[in-house]
Structures are given as C-alpha cells and as structure tokens.
Amino acid sequence: MVRWWSMRLWVxxxxxxxxxxIAIGMGGWQYDAWQAxxxxxxxxxxxxxxxxxxxxxxxxxxxxxxxxGRPVEVRGTFLxxxxxxVSGRADAAGADGDWLVTPLTVGDPAAPxxxxxxxxxPTGTDLTALPAPPADEVELRxxxxxPEGSGQVDDDRSDDVLPELRIAELVQRVDQDxxxxxxxxxxxxxxxxxxxxxGATLDQLPQASRFTGLRNILYAVExxxxxxxxxxxxxxxxxxxxxxxxxxxxxxxxxxxxxxxxDP
Numbered sequence: 001m002v003r004w005w006s007m008r009l010w011v012x013x014x015x016x017x018x019x020x021x022i023a024i025g026m027g028g029w030q031y032d033a034w035q036a037x038x039x040x041x042x043x044x045x046x047x048x049x050x051x052x053x054x055x056x057x058x059x060x061x062x063x064x065x066x067x068x069g070r071p072v073e074v075r076g077t078f079l080x081x082x083x084x085x086v087s088g089r090a091d092a093a094g095a096d097g098d099w100l101v102t103p104l105t106v107g108d109p110a111a112p113x114x115x116x117x118x119x120x121x122p123t124g125t126d127l128t129a130l131p132a133p134p135a136d137e138v139e140l141r142x143x144x145x146x147p148e149g150s151g152q153v154d155d156d157r158s159d160d161v162l163p164e165l166r167i168a169e170l171v172q173r174v175d176q177d178x179x180x181x182x183x184x185x186x187x188x189x190x191x192x193x194x195x196x197x198x199g200a201t202l203d204q205l206p207q208a209s210r211f212t213g214l215r216n217i218l219y220a221v222e223x224x225x226x227x228x229x230x231x232x233x234x235x236x237x238x239x240x241x242x243x244x245x246x247x248x249x250x251x252x253x254x255x256x257x258x259x260x261x262x263d264p
Contacts, residue, residue: 009238016234023227030220037213045069046202050141053183059112063146063181069202070144074183076105078133079113082174085127085161089120092201096123099200100192101165101182102133103174104140114179115170116142119188119197127160131191142183143202 050071057067085098097120103113121130148164162169171178188197 009241012234012237012241016230016237019230020227020234023223023230027220027223027227030216030223034213034216034220037216046071046143053106053114053144053179056144057179057181059106059177059179061180067144067181068146071141071186072144072183073139073141074104074106074114074116075137075139076107076111076113077109077137078116078135079103079105079174079176080132082113082115082170083127083133083160084170084173085121085125086117086165087123087161087163089200091120091198097121098123098125098161099165100127100130100197101170103170103176103178104138104183105176106179110176112177112179113174115165115167115182116140117165117182117184117200119185119192120200121197129195130197131195134189134191138189140183140185140189142185145182145184145202147180147182 046069048071050073053072053074056070056072057064080102082103084101086101087098089097089099091097100118100121101115102118104116105111105113118133147167149166149168165182167178167180167182184200184202187193187199
C-alpha cells in the first residue's frame with residue numbers, strides 16, 4: 001500500500017512544494033513592485049510643476065481629490081491676526097513640534113484667503129516670539145492639502161494653539177472667507193528661517209492613479225493562481241497514487257480468497 005509519506009512520493013512532494021513556493025514568491029515580488037510603483041508616483045506628484053491655486057480649487061469649492069499634495073502658487077497678502085500654532089506636528093527627524101500657520105489672501109487683499117503653513121517650530125515655542133509675516137504682497141509655492149477635522153477637542157480656547165488645522169476655527173479670527181484647503185509652504189520665509197522656523201513636512205501625500213502598476217498586480221494574481229493550480233495537481237497525483245495502491249491490494253486479497261474450481 002502506498003502511503004502519503006511513502007518514499008515513492010517524495011519526488012512528487014518536493015516538486016509540488018518547489019512549484020508552489022516559487023509561484024507564491026514570484027507573486028509576492030510582483031505585489032511589492034506594485035506597491036513600490038504606487039508609492040513612487042505619490043511622491044512624484046508632489047514634485048509636479050506648480051500651478052496657480054485658482055486652477056485647482058476655488059474659494060467656495062470642495063477639496064478636489066486630484067488636488068491632494070499638488071504644488072500650487074499663491075500670491076497675496078498675509079492676515080497676521082489669523083496666525084496660530086497647530087500642535088502635534090513632527091519634523092522630518094520625528095521631533096514633536098507645532099506648525100506656524102497664517103492665512104494669505106488669494107489676489108486682492110479683500111479676497112478670500114487660504115491658510116498657509118509657514119513652517120515648523122519646536123513644542124513650547126511662544127507665538128509672540130516669532131516674527132510677524134510680511135506686510136507687503138508675497139508670492140509663494142507650496143503643496144495643497146485638505147482641511148482637517150477629526151474632532152479633536154481644543155482644551156484651551158483662550159490661546160492661539162489649535163489641535164488641528166480646522167477652517168472653522170481660523171475663519172473666526174479673520175474678516176475674509178477661507179478656502180476649503182490649506183497650503184504647506186515649500187520653504188520658510190526669510191524672516192521665519194532667520195528666527196529658526198524650519199520647513200514643514202507634508203501631512204498627507206497625493207493618491208496614486210488606480211492604473212499605476214496595474215501590470216504588476218495582474219502578474220501577482222497570475223502567479224498566485226498558478227500556485228493554487230500546482231497545489232491542486234500535486235494533491236490529485238498523490239491522491240491517485242495512494243488510492244491506486246489500495247485498489248491493487250483489494251484486488252489481490254479478493255484473488256487470494258477466490259475458490260478455484262476443479263477439473264471435471
């Protein structure tokens with residue numbers, strides 16, 4: 001009788017294990033390549049050519065999905081009365097700190113404004129010790145981000161430190177309407193940099209296209225299907241080999257127990 005662990009089936013076991021292992025590994029490699037390509041596209045979108053903010057979003061528009069992380073150009077005047085710190089922001093090295101945020105009118109001084117993250121400062125920095133934004137019209141570049149609003153509670157509403165960059169909080173501090181978005185400046189202003197304000201890092205990255213790396217993920221699925229097929233073939237072969245042995249033994253036993261008639 002041929003058993004599953006019989007020496008006669010070791011070659012089949014090893015071959016099946018080898019085929020399944022290679023197929024699963026190749027599928028995992030293609031899956032990793034799919035993720036890497038999508039991650040690379042997300043980063044590359046942040047380095048696209050900047051466009052005027054008005055080409056991506058208007059003052060009354062909802063935040064567009066295609067605008068997440070898009071480099072934009074903004075020209076206008078800062079509204080210093082709206083300056084706040086947004087807590088809970090880490091720098092590139094992981095140190096805790098705050099964002100320095102001031103609304104900037106888009107175009108005319110009386111036009112709606114967009115909050116601008118001017119940079120990053122360590123936790124505990126006094127807002128009054130930081131330089132005021134320029135009074136003249138400025139032009140800057142930055143990355144467009146959606147407003148925040150996870151529902152974090154502001155434990156102290158009397159100060160100028162917010163737990164999140166919420167448009168509803170900022171609009172109460174200025175006379176202009178605000179865009180439903182904010183901009184992370186590419187680099188601090190000259191006065192801010194001289195005062196030790198560092199560049200802020202992106203809080204979110206743009207989404208990759210759904211078709212990015214499509215060939216890789218299809219290859220991954222194809223390899224995994226092959227792995228399942230190889231496992232099925234191994235199972236069928238081993239099952240047939242073992243069941244065939246049982247049938248032969250049954251036939252032999254039946255033959256031994258048969259009565260042979262004598263010649264007349």
